[in-house]
Amino acid sequence: MKTKQDCKLHYTDSIHYELEQTSRLMKKLTNQLFEKLEIGLTIDEYAALDTVSVNAGICQRDLAKLILKDRANTGRILDSLEQKGFITRFIDTKNNRLVKKMGITEKGLRELDTINKKVKQYLESVTKTISDEDIERVQETLKSFRLELEKVVQINI
Amino acid sequence: MKTKQDCKLHYTDSIHYELEQTSRLMKKLTNQLFEKLEIGLTIDEYAALDTVSVNAGICQRDLAKLILKDRANTGRILDSLEQKGFITRFIDTKNNRLVKKMGITEKGLRELDTINKKVKQYLESVTKTISDEDIERVQETLKSFRLELEKVVQINI
DNA sequence: ATAATATTGTTGTAAATGCAACATATTTTT
DNA sequence: AAAAATATGTTGCATTTACAACAATATTAT
Numbered sequence: 001m002k003t004k005q006d007c008k009l010h011y012t013d014s015i016h017y018e019l020e021q022t023s024r025l026m027k028k029l030t031n032q033l034f035e036k037l038e039i040g041l042t043i044d045e046y047a048a049l050d051t052v053s054v055n056a057g058i059c060q061r062d063l064a065k066l067i068l069k070d071r072a073n074t075g076r077i078l079d080s081l082e083q084k085g086f087i088t089r090f091i092d093t094k095n096n097r098l099v100k101k102m103g104i105t106e107k108g109l110r111e112l113d114t115i116n117k118k119v120k121q122y123l124e125s126v127t128k129t130i131s132d133e134d135i136e137r138v139q140e141t142l143k144s145f146r147l148e149l150e151k152v153v154q155i156n157i
Numbered sequence: 158m159k160t161k162q163d164c165k166l167h168y169t170d171s172i173h174y175e176l177e178q179t180s181r182l183m184k185k186l187t188n189q190l191f192e193k194l195e196i197g198l199t200i201d202e203y204a205a206l207d208t209v210s211v212n213a214g215i216c217q218r219d220l221a222k223l224i225l226k227d228r229a230n231t232g233r234i235l236d237s238l239e240q241k242g243f244i245t246r247f248i249d250t251k252n253n254r255l256v257k258k259m260g261i262t263e264k265g266l267r268e269l270d271t272i273n274k275k276v277k278q279y280l281e282s283v284t285k286t287i288s289d290e291d292i293e294r295v296q297e298t299l300k301s302f303r304l305e306l307e308k309v310v311q312i313n314i
Numbered sequence: 315a316t317a318a319t320a321t322t323g324t325t326g327t328a329a330a331t332g333c334a335a336c337a338t339a340t341t342t343t344t
Numbered sequence: 345a346a347a348a349a350t351a352t353g354t355t356g357c358a359t360t361t362a363c364a365a366c367a368a369t370a371t372t373a374t
Contacts, residue, residue, distance in 0.1 A: 009273055010207055011203060011207045015299075016280055017204060022302055023176045023180030024180075025306040028310050029309060047169060047174060061351075061353080068178055069331085070331080070332060072353085073330080073332075075353065075354065095340090095351085123173055126306060127305070129301070130298065138299065141287065141291050141294070141295045144287055145179055145284070146175070148284070149179070154189060155185070216323095218322060218323080226361085227361080228322075229326095233324095253370065253371085254371095255369070256321090256322060257323070
């Protein structure tokens with residue numbers, strides 16, 4: 001078993017690994033939730049739709065940067081959302097360049113609202129044993145952590 | 158843009174999404190680090206090796222539960238680690254059942270030590286702007302968060 | 315005792331993901 | 345003006361991943 005001294009020497013005791021593990025569980029939970037609630041979107045589609053809803057007129061590459069997926073996959077996610085009628089895409093220009101911008105549709109807004117309501121209470125039940133202050137503090141620290149990461153990680157999107 | 162009221166209504170403002178995003182960045186960083194430092198293991202292999210090193214004689218399924226991967230992939234990761242000579246596997250029994258147990262080799266220990274040292278300072282530079290207390294608090298809260306998740310998420314390993 | 319169930323590991327497969335290459339168009343450099 | 349570099353989106357491919365099916369064995373139920 002582990003002794004206290006070598007505790008911090010192990011990767012598996014680092015905050016990095018703890019993050020990875022927690023997020024892995026989190027993704028599993030939302031996956032199961034989406035299946036159980038018979039939501040016709042993947043979690044990635046849901047996150048993308050939510051992001052589009054608060055960033056009307058965003059272009060694909062900028063969206064990719066927000067959702068941290070590469071351009072290829074972002075395009076595929078948007079294909080699916082468009083095909084389901086939740087977003088519309090249109091050609092426009094950004095800095096004199098042709099880009100594909102997008103916006104959420106009425107149908108998409110309704111769907112998003114429905115999912116948000118369905119999912120919210122379930123997800124909140126997970127954090128109900130943790131105080132609001134703790135939640136917020138973690139969210140704060142994670143955000144600064146993320147900002148730090150963004151400085152270091154090379155992102156080619 | 159967002160107003161303060163609907164802030165908490167969006168999935169992308171939830172701690173769940175924040176976790177997902179931070180972890181995604183984190184994984185990208187470690188990937189880039191492993192490539193840059195020319196480490197001949199994947200991050201998953203590294204995490205598995207580290208886990209084996211503190212759980213000598215563990216069987217595959219139990220390891221799978223610890224690293225949160227399914228049995229199939231756990232087996233494949235171990236194949237690779239064994240082929241590289243970092244672990245040894247041997248048949249044993251657990252509750253009267255034949256299982257494949259494993260342990261880390263001398264070579265594996267040396268490799269793990271090397272990687273730990275190489276990686277540690279790089280990863281610490283990411284959290285250097287965040288106070289130790291914050292880091293620990295986040296790690297604490299993440300752990301209780303994870304325990305809560307483990308109660309809810311159905312894991313079939 | 316026999317059948318049903320459970321545990322453990324492996325194999326196969328379909329989906330997701332990331333990365334590189336490409337196509338197109340625009341900007342910058344020479 | 346021509347060439348090189350950049351921005352944007354798409355296509356193809358190789359890797360990763362999860363899930364289901366299988367094989368072998370042991371336990372439990374009937």
